[in-house]
Amino acid sequence: MKKWLVVGLVGGMAFVTDLVRIAMGIVAPTLMELYDISFETMGFILSGWSWAYTGSLLFIGPIVDRFGPWLVVGMGAGFWGMATLALPLASTAPMFFVMRALFGLGHSMRIPAQAACISRWMDADQRATAVGLCFFGGQVGLAIGPTLAVGLISGLGWEWVFYAFGGLSLVFSLVWFSLYPREEAQDPVASSSAEQVSDEVKIPWSALLGYRATWGIALGQMGYLYSYFFFVSWFPTYLFMEHNMTGMETGIFAGSPFLLGTVGVLGGGWLGDYLIRRGVSRTASRKGIIVTGLTGAMILVVTAAFVTQTWLAVLLLSLSMLSLRMTTASANAIPIDLAPPGVVASLASLQNFAGNISSVLAPIVTGFIVGSTGSFFFALLVAGGMALMGACSYLFLLGPVETLPTRKL
Numbered sequence: 001m002k003k004w005l006v007v008g009l010v011g012g013m014a015f016v017t018d019l020v021r022i023a024m025g026i027v028a029p030t031l032m033e034l035y036d037i038s039f040e041t042m043g044f045i046l047s048g049w050s051w052a053y054t055g056s057l058l059f060i061g062p063i064v065d066r067f068g069p070w071l072v073v074g075m076g077a078g079f080w081g082m083a084t085l086a087l088p089l090a091s092t093a094p095m096f097f098v099m100r101a102l103f104g105l106g107h108s109m110r111i112p113a114q115a116a117c118i119s120r121w122m123d124a125d126q127r128a129t130a131v132g133l134c135f136f137g138g139q140v141g142l143a144i145g146p147t148l149a150v151g152l153i154s155g156l157g158w159e160w161v162f163y164a165f166g167g168l169s170l171v172f173s174l175v176w177f178s179l180y181p182r183e184e185a186q187d188p189v190a191s192s193s194a195e196q197v198s199d200e201v202k203i204p205w206s207a208l209l210g211y212r213a214t215w216g217i218a219l220g221q222m223g224y225l226y227s228y229f230f231f232v233s234w235f236p237t238y239l240f241m242e243h244n245m246t247g248m249e250t251g252i253f254a255g256s257p258f259l260l261g262t263v264g265v266l267g268g269g270w271l272g273d274y275l276i277r278r279g280v281s282r283t284a285s286r287k288g289i290i291v292t293g294l295t296g297a298m299i300l301v302v303t304a305a306f307v308t309q310t311w312l313a314v315l316l317l318s319l320s321m322l323s324l325r326m327t328t329a330s331a332n333a334i335p336i337d338l339a340p341p342g343v344v345a346s347l348a349s350l351q352n353f354a355g356n357i358s359s360v361l362a363p364i365v366t367g368f369i370v371g372s373t374g375s376f377f378f379a380l381l382v383a384g385g386m387a388l389m390g391a392c393s394y395l396f397l398l399g400p401v402e403t404l405p406t407r408k409l
Contacts, residue, residue, distance in 0.1 A: 003121035011137030018141035026149040043367020046233040048100030050359035056108035061349025069113040080106025081169030088159035115348035132269020132329035142258035216398030221355030223390020233363040243310040257321035264325030283401040286330040293327035294391035305380035
């Protein structure tokens, strides 16, 4: 049962970090009014955590591979918790940006550590399910975060959103240090391939850049995460500005896409492993689910750009998130399937470094589009186009989902 405890703890990490991620999106309208912050400037603030998070992915994967998830995640949780608690000390746009950047630095190990944990504890036909359960925790955080944040703002003030979520992060750090099994399980990949790799030297992570598959998952993740982070960063403000919702209505409806997203991550994870157990190849299972989900998300988000009824726009965008999150488990299981022993976290870092370039771009590009046009119409079209780009990359550039040949490295 230890492996499911590990999955639960990683899901808890996703829950806490996604609470903090969406917090600024809920507080944004209040800060824009209090501190006279423009759409363009708020776009940079909303992307603040992504700058540090994305840059850190170039070195955090090898650190996780070297020191293990127990130490790196536990220390990171303490750091991002303190950065979140301290954010209300800021009173200018540059300081808001800096504090969010510190949060991003603190939780940059999230995806590499998740990949390392699942690689070490789960068998090949359990990985997509495990990934789905981990991301389910994050989706729950995104689903309930807006309502919690609005309640804290109305009852205690906007500062308490960060006091509460930062304090919860520190509690998580203690729980992780206390419960994560110190004795690491045998890496299933290494176990099954021991004879093949026993005479090989340690693989440098930079050698992974020589593979077409690395670029396929990197560019695919870039398209996927652009659409996803449009929702995380700007969806609450979209409801408030585009559909004239009140603060409480925004808090309630801003969580609806992420509520359906919980269904997507669990359903997509279960389906991916079910197909493999029924004899479908990993390539067909992973790529089929990803391409279908990203294409469906593109169709729904573009359609939402053309509707004016609030209820229909919310429904279409919520279904878009459902379709988008159906891909999550398979997309994040692929680095575990591809990586040779010893570089699982490193390959996951490379995939998510490219992907999280979009987490930087999505808030900024959306802010400039809305600031220039006064509407989210073109911002939604761009989000849909990026989802389609991701689908094409996974379909045509990735190639077979098979362990990369270490001899070539």
